[in-house]
Amino acid sequence: MVALMATPRTVMTTRRGRFVLLAMLVAGTVAACTEDFDGGAACPALCPEQNVVVYDTTIDPVELDTTVSPFPTHGTETELFLARRGDTVDVRPVVRFDSLPSFFNSGSPTGDTVITVIDSPYVKLRINLPDSRFSQPVTFDVFDVDTTTGDSAFARNDTSTAIERQLFRPDRLIGSITFDSAHITDSLRIPLDSLKVLNKILNKQRLRLGFRASSAALVQIRIIAYEGGDPPLLRFRPTADTAFADVTVFPRSLVPRSQITLAADLTDYVHVIQFPAAPDPTFLTVGGVPGKRTLIRFTVPSRILDSSNVLRATLELTQRPVNSVDKTVPLTLFPLVVTAGTEITDVGRSAFLTNSPGAGFDSVLVAPGDSGVGSIEVVNALRAWGLGLTGSSQKGIVLRAGPESVDPRFGAFYSSSAAPNLRPRLRVSYSPVRSFGIP
């Protein structure tokens, strides 16, 4: 019993220990707090020392401005534009099947079987339906547009519009079908003439298909291209026996043989047969088919780029109305900053080497038939040019249409060769770097 009783000394020692423990706990708790010295409640009463000076200046900074076309470059479209709008717009894509199979696997123990007959050939098209326009039944005509030229020695002729556009004629018709507008889905099958396709196979010829659309009303069909990842396909049954599955032939261009990349580009492409005339080259044009871009290179004073914070930069362009189709329907334009270095002198390459649309810049809407001054905010371009990292980059802005080469609308602006009040201008709000924070 005595052993269980605490002595006064023991009690005191325990209390001291608890006190020290509590003190250490308080110390640890306080020490664990995270620093946070953000305030502002006392402003502006106790925040009297800083003012920010902002200058608002309009300059005429254009070093070079021009229209560059086509975009995408010939054969690199991700979508093929098939359009017919009366006698105003007529755009026809071509898909190449330069390599057709001569054999199929019949299961024979002696090996593959030579194709001597085909059944139900058709070409399958994947359609960007939400962005296609039609309201009446649409007739799809398919033509054999193969030419006798086209080896590596005549590569340039092989893509000539002048030759192929003449081959969209009745004797070249290889398939045709009319769809009611309600039956046009995101996947279309256009039947082809079996005998004509078979002849191509038997004679080891190329099959190059040209597409034409017609309708009582306007028709604009956007077909997913080879570069879009879901290309047109040729399919047929290689025998009369219905037990066999279809053979699928992917599009392919074999020419020019010496340029594999260019040959891949020419797997499918577009011929512009008819299109509204664009303004002369003294104007800056954006959009249309084939797609046009506007490239503007700037010279901006170093006092703005190097010694200031650019707070706002507005590219002011004076629009020239054009007599385009859908001229009252706004077209989306994207400002892009040129990422090409100063050693790139070719304007086409400069207009190609840009950032992605929508990255760092707001898009703007332009109705082709409008006039007046349009404003495009490009502050992030000037801020990028002010960084040392971009010292070797061109100080250029590219204007491109939202969808390129698949929308017939285009807009035009006055260039630096126009009268002074119509030229491109840059309105800049900037704040010179000054010392601050000295009490």
Next chain:
Amino acid sequence: MMRRFMLAASAVLVLPALGAAQGTISTQGFGYPTGGLSTRAGAAGGGFAEFDFTSPRNPSSTLGWGRGGLYFQYEPEFRTVTAGPATDNTMTARFPIWMAGLQLGAKAMGTLTYSTLLDRTWATEVRGGQILGPDSVGYTERVESNGAINDLRLGVSYSVRDNLSVGFGLHGFTGENRMTLRRQYDDSLRYGTLTRALTISYLGAGFSAGATWRPHEQIAVAASFRSGGGLDVTVGDTVLASGNIPNRFGAGIRFDGLPGASVALSVERTQWSSLDELLQTDLTANDTWEVGVGAEMQGPKMRNVPILFYLGYRQRDLPFAVSGDVSKERFYSAGTGLPLAGPRVLLDMAVQRASRSEVQGVSENAWIFSMGFTVRP
């Protein structure tokens, strides 16, 4: 060829809300004077400041180290700033004193002390509006300051007689304020962000001396002064302004005649007005008085060393006045000293309640927690 087409407008926008400043009463001007008080001196209201060996005010007091050792102090301040219906609650972490002591023979002590003279750590974040081009736009502006002017002192104290010691210190004042300003507009695609960054550097010198005399067994008096040398304010390699480190005078008296307790009173005068010529705004720097009184009481012993308890009160003027309004600061303080390993390892803990008188409709209060750690191996 670039041609200037038009200089449309030169808009000088002076909006009060744009002000990039402290947003507190205590950190106006070059910053908050942390006071040069150790945890235990602060806990006792600064009354023992002239006698305390870990407080860098009086160089003669460092004989109290007795042997070589190290001291450092952590002192977070939990501040509340109230302006009408708006309130800020902040926490500023400070390490106001680092000290190393080295015994120099039987009668002398050398110390190297790094303490904060003026702490300029704050941040404000405000909403505002501005006209850019043809449009007005809202923004959020954050201004931040980090850093301090610090006092590096090389000190020597010497025991002239059993009841008299003197001390001297050479001071180097260094430090910088790292300032950033960031104005983020609501539409970051249309408007660029305004950013500024600036580092303000300080370099100065000074000299201090002090003495401690015990004329009676139960009474001691001490006095010290610091003579401020030049102080340059630079940005990069450009000297923006030159002035002088403030002179400082202090005196104190302590009475040890109470059983198990001591009381002390100290007074300090600091000539902050010497910084006035460095100021580039309408702030003014004023000379200040500080008076502190405190008591130190012995409690139960741990390993034969008594636990100490402190109580104190201190008041002073803050050096930088806004529109002529000088804020007074009052402290109520308490603390304890725990001998964790006999006299070799001491943990001092203090809590101070600081209230700063209203300036421009803004009031400010703070809880300052302090922890001092002394090691004398």
